[in-house]
Amino acid sequence: MTLKSLPLTDELHAYLVAHGSPPDQIMRDLAEETLAALPAEAGMQIAPEQAAFLTLLTRIAGVRQAVEVGTFTGLSSLAIARGLADGGRLTCFDISTEYTGIARRYWARAGVDDRIELRIGPAAETLRELPQERYLDLAFVDADKTGYPVYWAELVPRMRPGGLILVDNVLRGGRVVAPRDEADRAIAAFNDDVLADVRVEAVMLPVADGLTLARVR
Template sequence: MTTKSIPLTDDLHAYLVAHGSPPDEIMRELIEETRAALPDDARMQVAPEQAAFLTFLTRLLGARRAVEVGTFTGLSALAIARGLAEGGHLTCFDISEEFTGVARRYWARAGVQDRIDLRIGPAGETLRELPYQRDIDFAFIDADKTGYPVYWSELVPRMRPGGVIAVDNVLRGGRVIAPGNADDRAIAAFNDEVLADVRVDAVMLPVADGLTLARVL
């Protein structure tokens, strides 16, 4: 047996998804619509197993107050909203009315629209509108890669002790070990920043394109 994560063939990936809270009809239709209507951008959607993990993690934390930076067509937000404790609330930050218009339709179909507050605008600015108090249980960062340090700096001081920040795309398809473009270099530098941040303990997991989980101390 290997001591490393094994590569996933298409068949093995399908098996993994089928055995880990597979997408229901609403999620499947959202995934399919995103791929069909936005083929050039569909890569920004979280993987199905990642969506299941976000719901599981949100439930595990008993999260009531959650924040998402980068919503796209709403799959990750739907997953997080479904995992919130009773009375929980998710604040989403995105810049696109077009993409989040798709999200709103599916949130309504899933009956979670009342748990989600969507704010449109540059997240580096709109995040600063959040109260400066340590009450966020869970945060998910999956937006423009060069903006990650800004989002991190705004979120960490607002997380409750023991709260968790999940950060997507931290492996950049494997290119973080030899960054080839500005986004790759930004993520490689950000990963080093997280490793050196004494306010958190963190683990990087090979989920989808790499997922860092950081627990705020």
């Protein structure tokens, strides 16, 4: 028994991924192309265990209406789309046609492109175009860190009771306990705000760079 999560060596991480719905060839090809085409930005892609978790959680929750803020080259959206219930829809928000151009190709290859709508533009503005009612089953946020409070403010009122919000990079490589830059400070403040938000119950998981899972009351 241990009182905290185990540190992951490369060997242990490979074991973990291999024993939890490991990525298929499409996901492996996407990860490889992202690294080859965008080596400086490839770290923005979610970890393989996060992809498996997103698919399983989406499926368990019976998600029909989902939103993603920050799509990059499409691994997280592909994972969510694969878990959607019959007739389910995922709306993705991003500002880059270059990154999402890669995503579109892999959505098509995986046969989920008909479930995904991509909206290009600043999410702080485009999220406001969503219906005002509480209809979303799941939201995943993995975009510019200083924008998280705005995205949270737009998403929570649109989540159905019991809806799930997942927020990535909430540990900032461990720097939230001693922030070094604006993004670190923004995430540290955001984490405090989520903890104090009575509209949700939340847990922070040590998955990859930290993943908050919140259930809207």
